[in-house]
Amino acid sequence: MTKSPVRKIVIAGNWKMYKTQAESLEFLRGFLPSLDETPQDREVVLCVPFTDLNVLSKSLHGSRVQLGAQNVHWEEFGAYTGEISGPMLSEIGVRYVIVGHSERRQYFGETDYTVNLRLKAAQRFGLTPILCVGETKQQRDKLETESLIANQLEKNLVDVDQENLVIAYEPIWAIGTGDTCESKEANRIIGFIRSKLSNPDVPIQYGGSVKPNNIDEIMAQSEIDGVLVGGASLEPESFARIANYK
């Protein structure tokens, strides 16, 4: 299957709450040399904990890896203890930010409304948001996958600029479980997501137990424009193999 020549390929790691600064630098020492062979049309992104951003921003300067954060508040500044704003991220060279990850929706009270506020703020302050959507196992079993995702997209994308956006389809049952969504099914759902967008060229990633041994098959699917990788992005060798998919 051939890929669209228009849509950008985005290979992103989501480190979640892993790696101190020292560990993040150690990762780069192993990882950066492996990118010499990575085709130029692939955007490689590392979405790291807030405390790693500053040091990685300096270390990634001049490399082809773009820096991403894992959350952003919707105000420019204010009395919001524990939050980080768009200008704080863009000032240090952050280009991407994950918004609406299922772990934030599940454990930290993120709602479709606050996801929408964060998406708009990211764009307002010069960041490209990576919006995560996806269903639970229970919703899939009840054949609610499409209606759930359509509902998320409808609420999350109000007044969001689809020219500066990445979407990740992350079925919750596939995250951290080793139970990857079958690539043809991921392709089908991503095609469904695309059919709901006003801009069909938005890059849409798959996320959920992406590993070196399934990346080639995933990236061979016509609708899948990249991946959002958790566990396998923590080891330089495995994330390099993913960025260098065949």
Ligand code: 13P
């Ligand atoms: P895993 O790759 O560990 O399943 O995590 C996926 C994910 O949540 C990426 O955002």
